[in-house]
Structure formats: C-alpha cells, structure tokens
Amino acid sequence: MKIKYKIALYYTLSASLMLIAFAALAYYFSSKSRRAEYLERLEYRARSIANVIIEDGHVKVDLLRKLDRTTFQDLYKETILVYNPEYDLLYSNLKDTTIRTHRSLLDYIKQNKLYSNIKNSGEQVGVYYTEGDVSVIVIVSSFDKYGFQNLQNLRQILLIELITAVAILVGVGYFFARKMMQPIDKLVQQVDKINASNMLDTQVAVKGKDEIAMLGANFNTMLQRLGNSFDLQKSFVSNASHELRTPLAAIISQLQVSLSKERTKEEYQTLLISVLEDAENLSDLSNGLLQLAQSELNQEQFVFNNIRIDELLMDMANLIRLKQKTPGKVDIQFVKVPENELLVTCFGNESLLKVLFLNLVDNACKFSPDSSAHMSIDFFTQYITVQIKNQGPVIPSGEINKVFEPFYRGENAHQTRGHGLGLSICKKIVQIHNGHITVTSTVEEGTTFTVLLPHL
Template sequence: MTIRSRLTFLFTGIIAALLLAFALVVYFSFSENREDEYYSSLSHTAITKANLLLNAKVQPQVLQLIYKHSPNAQFQEEVAIYDTSFHLLYHDAVEIDKVKETRHMIDEIVSKKQIRFYQGDMQVVGIFYQLNSKDYVITSAANDQNGYAKLRNLKYTLIIAFFVSIIFIYIAGHIFSSKALKPVSDMVDEVEEITATNLDLRIKEGNGKDEIAELAVTFNAMLNRLEKSFDAQKDFVSNISHELRTPLTAMLTELQVTADKERSNEFYRDAIHHAISDAQKLVRLSNSLLDLAKANYDHTEIGFKELRLDELILDARNDALHDQPGCRINIIFEKEIEDDDFISVMGNEYLLKVAFINLIENGCKFSADKEVAVAINYFKEKTILRFQDHGIGMDAEEIPHIFTAFYRGSNQQFSGGNGIGLSLTKKIIELHKGTITVSSQRNEGTTFTVELPHI
C-alpha cells in the first residue's frame, strides 16, 4: 500500500472515529433528555388530574370520558390515584390497568416519595402527593410515541450523515494526501531521470524550509558525493591503466627482444635487471594502491589507538633508511617534551607511518644532498611536524596540484615515482582530522607542515 493510500485511510479513520463519537454523544444525550422530559410530563399530568379530582371536585366519570375520547388514547397517560392504604380512589381505565399496582409498590412510593421505572415500552412514575392534609399515591404511565419517533429519526439522520460524511472525508483525504505528497512524487520523477551517465543532474529543493526540502538538499549532497566518487574512480582507472601499462609494456618488450635470438650473457643480465626494475615499479605501485585503498576506508572501519608521534617518526626514519640507505634524516625537537599527551594522538599506526615515510622519502628523492630534516613542535591543542629539504623545489603553479592522485610535476625527470604518495599522505592526515600544507621555491627546497590534534 502506498503512503498516499495509508494517509488517506488514516485521515478518514481518525475523522470517522471523531464523527462516530460525536454522533453517539448526540444520540444518547437526546435519549436521556427525552426520558427525563417524559417522566416530568407524566408527573405533571398525574398531579393535574389529582388536583382536578380532589381539589376541583371534577367527577371521575368526566375525567374518564375525557381520557377515552382523547386523540391517540392508546398512548395517552394513564393515571391512577390511591390512598396510602392501597384503596383505589380513581383510575382512568380500570379495565386496562397498564401499571398493575401492588401494595408493595404503594409502600415503596410512600417510602421514597417518588419512583420511576419502565414497564415494557412504557415509562411509569409513582408520586407521593399531599393535598389538604391528606396523603395520596398517584401513578402515571404511558408510551412516549412521539419521543421515540424523534429518537428514531435522529438515529437515521445521524447514520446517513455519518456515511455520507465518510465518503466526502475520504475524497478530501485523497486530495489532501495527493497534494501533500506531490513534492515527493515530483522528486521520484526527477530521481528516475538520474543515471550513472548524468550524475550532474539535481532535484529541485523547493522552498528550502520544510522536511521535503531537507530531503532534497540531503539527496543532492549525496549526489555531489557520488559524482565526485564516480569522477575520481574514472580518473583512477584511467591513470592506473596508464601507470600499469608503461612498466608492463617495457618488461614485455625487453623479454620479447631477449627471446628473439641468442644473446650474450651480459645482454641477458641487462635484460633481467631491466625486468627486475620494471617489476619493482609494479610492486611499489601495487603497495601504494593498497595503502591508498586503506586510507579511503570508512573512519569506523579503521582501528585507532593512542600513539606517540616521536616514536612513529623514529620508526618511519628507520624504514626510510632501509629503503634509501644513502639518505640522511635529522630529527629535531624544537622544545623539550613536558607531557606525553602533548606528543600523542589517536591514530592508526600503520597509516601514519606510511604518511611520514612518504614525506621523508619525497625529500630524499628530490634533494641532491639526500638530506631531510623533521622538526617536532607541540602546543596544547596540536602537534606540528615539519618535513624540510633543500632540494629542487617546485614552481608556484604546481603546488595546488601536488596532492592530486597520479599528478607528476616538472621534477618527475629528477626522480621516478607514480604520483600516489602525496595524495595518499593527504588522505591519511585528513583521516586523522589533521591538515597538511606545503611551501616551496624552485631550487631552494620544500617544506611540508603537518598539524595533528591531540587526543
């Protein structure tokens, strides 16, 4: 069942319940009022006849004649008058005797002064009445034909009005729900037009104030992220295809040339060395891609723990020296460490070490003297690391692009690489809620500044 249908039925059901409750209140209130009013009418008629008989001295035969010849005598009030000793003084129609009074009933009336009850469809009232210092008991009974007729008419009117109202309420509910959900329907139509080939399309955000607008804004933000992800994936596939093709093609060509005819041992050794070099490039590229994939994990999927940055820098220095033995890496503490918390962060040990190794090796590769200085400074809120070299540097127009994956600047001829290291480093630093900036001048060196918040 659609939301439109559920809203329509819910709206109709709630209003129908309220209408039903209102109709029942009206019906039972009218029924109770009819009963009270008719009891009052019976009492009034009984006292009037008693006054006519006992006070005005109207002959009983006259009162009986009036009773018998009145219109609709079958439903007229029948009055009987007794003394307290259960002696009948007057009766409108003894032969009919609707009430069938008993001595017990007379005693109850005397005791309670007035009683009311139903006898079949008739209402009966019994009254203890005093006149001229004498005590009398009066009973009056009748069927409220007109009152019941009005009650039936009210019941039928309420039933018809209820069901007619339900029909109109259902129609109104359907119109209301359709109008309320029209922005959602329009949004669905717009979303159906968005595919992988046109992720640049966006849905309308309406007035920007209600919940539908918030949903549209959220959905458009998701589309922005998806578009960026798709574009990054396209660029990644394109670049990785190019990066893999070059060493594989070189390796294949070298092996094909070597296998084409008999060669000298020296030629075979050179070919093997070239193949090993290309294979090493593929290994480095594969490792970089794996590290890049890890850095793109959801934050909740990566394990974090308390780490000392000085210890991580020392480990990164040892690993970098193992890969590049000729490099000189100087670690400088700009001020004494007073508290371990000032040099500690919550982070992933492996990823942070990869980022620091990349920055150290980057300085070694692009420095003629193969020397890098790592300065450690700290403040109350964050630790600052500076990776500085005096190498070939970069031009100002290249700096905005160096953190883009697979980007290779004009210095690529100075040292090999695949353009992943700095992009990977930036992702790792951002994953740890830090920042990385760079300053560089051609032929004067480069400084990368990393700021990481404390625990």
C-alpha cells in the same frame, strides 16, 4: 498500494471515524436528554395530580375522574394510579384491566418519596405526596411517542449525513493526496531519466521550501557527489591502468629482446637489474594502490588506539633505511618539551599513521639533494603539529594545490621515481584522523609539509 491511495484511505478512515464518533455522541446525549426531560415531565404530572385531588384535607377522586373525561389526559398511553398510604387503590384511569402493583414498589415510593424507571412500554414515575395530614401515592407511566420519533428522525438524518460525508471525504482525500504527490511524481519522472552518463548535467527541479524541495536539493547534492566519485573512479582506473601498463610493457619488451639471441653474462646481468627495477616499480605501484584503497575506508572500519606520535616518528629513520637503497638522514626535534604525554598522544590507527609519516619522510628524502629530511614536533591546545622539511626543488605555485591528487606529479618530479600516490594517501589518512595537512614551498625555506592531528 501507491502512497497517494494510502494517504486518501487513511484520511478518509480517520475523518470517517471521527464523524461517526461525533454522530454517536450526539445521538447518545440527545437520547439521554429526552429521557431526563420526559421523566421530569412525568414527575411534574404526578405531583400535579396529587395536588388536584387533595382538597380541604380530603382526597377527592371524583374531581380527577371529571378532569380525566375532559382534557386532563394528554400523554400518549398514559396510566395513572393513585394509592393511599395503606396501599388501597383510590383511582385508576385503566378500564376493564386488572391492576397489579408490587408492594415492594409501593414501599420504595413511600420510603424514598420518588421513584423513576424506564421500561419497554415507556417511562414510569411514582411520587409520595403529602399535603397537611393527607398523603397519597401517585404512579404515572407513559410512552414518549414524539420523543422517540424525533430520535428516529435524528438517527436517519445522522446516517444520511455520514454516508454523504464519507463519499465526499473519499473524493476530497483522493484529490488532496494526488495534489500532494504531484511533486513526488515529477521527481520520480526526472530521476528516471538520470543515468551515469548525464549525472553531472542533470538536476531535479527544486521549488518551494517544503520537505519535498529539501529532498530534491539533497538529491541534487548526492548526484553531484556521485558524479564526482564516478569521475574520480574513471580517472583512477585510467591512471592506474596506464601506470601498470608502463612497467609491464618495459619488462616484456626487455625479456623479448633478450630472448631474440644469445647474450653474454654481463648483458644478462644488466637486463636482470633493469627488469628488477621495473618489478620493484610495479610492486611500489601495487602497494600504493592498495594503501589508497584502504585509505578510502570509513573510520569505523579501523581499530583506533592511543598512539604516541613522538615514538612513532623515532622509528622513521630505521624504516627509511629499510625502504631506500641509499641511506637517508632523518632529523627530529621537539619545538618544546611536553609536560604531559597526552599532549603528543593521538587517538588513531598505528598502521595508517606509519604509512602517513613514512610517505612524507620518503618524499622529503627522495627530493632532497643530500637525501635528508628534517622533522619537528610541536603541540597546541587541540592539535599535535608535525612538520617535515627538505631542501629539494621548489613546487611551483600553480601546482601546490594539486600535489594531493592521485597520480599527479609536478614538473620537478619527473626525474624522480614515483607514481603520484603517496601524498593522496597521506591526505586520506589525515582526514580519517580528523586532522589537516598543508604544504608550503619557497626557495628560502624549501618544501614543508605540516600535519595537524588532534591530541587527547
């Protein structure tokens, strides 16, 4: 079932139930009011009869008979019974009818002075009336013909009104539900036209400040993010394919040339060394792509522990020596000595942090003329600060904001082996740890990468 039909249905049901409840309450209170009013009328009737027939200390039933023959009886199907305190019937307006009144009822009236009851044939009221030394029991019963007719008319009117109101509610509910769903229908139509090719060029129309407008605005933001992700993915696949193709083509071409004729032992050694370099280049690229893919994962998918950053940096010299063929020189110093080890402890993933600093130190050593890198560690109120410096070629100011993009390599990096993945991996790892990474490059100071990581 469509939402607009659900809205119309729920609106009609809730409003109808409310109207039915109001109508039932109106009928109930009207019926209760009619009954109370008629019983009060019968009580007044009984007391009036008792007051009429007691005169000068005697019960004058003849006067009541005379009044009964004239205008005294004006209630529908009225029955009047008058008893003395000894329960002798003094008067009855019923003719040719056997009268039986239970003694228990008369006892009750005499004891409680007032009795009222509702029967199928109507309402009945009995009073014990005393004037001077004379007392009588008067029982009056009657059927409220006009009151029940009014209730029946009220019931019919309420029923007709309910049927009419429900019919109107169905129409009004559908009209408003359709009106409310029009923006969503338009949004669905616009979204249906969006595909991967026109994602960045298409946006849904946003009008107003309601929840649907907020949905449209958020959807446009999501489209922008998806479009950027698709472009980044296309660029990544294109660059990765190109970078993978180059070493593979070099290996294949060298092997094909070597197989074209017999070679000397020295020529084969030279060829194998060249192929080994291309294979190592291919291995570095594969590892870089794997690390970049891992760095794209969410923080929740990594195991985080308390990591001492100073101890992690102490291992960088040994790791660089194992990674590079030529020994690199790595210096590390503390700007100030921490009084508490928590000031240099970060809540993070040890493997990712090793990749982060290893890439930065490896870059510093590769671009430094003497294959050296200088590291310093400091701490502030919230962050641990690690700086990696080298005296290599200056990064041009126009390229300083692009060095963290995947596969981007500046003009000063063309003579150095690499694929442009290391710094982009570093940025992803820093973001996973809720930190920041920046780079500055000047002739006087060299190139400095600054990493800020929150400490405990």
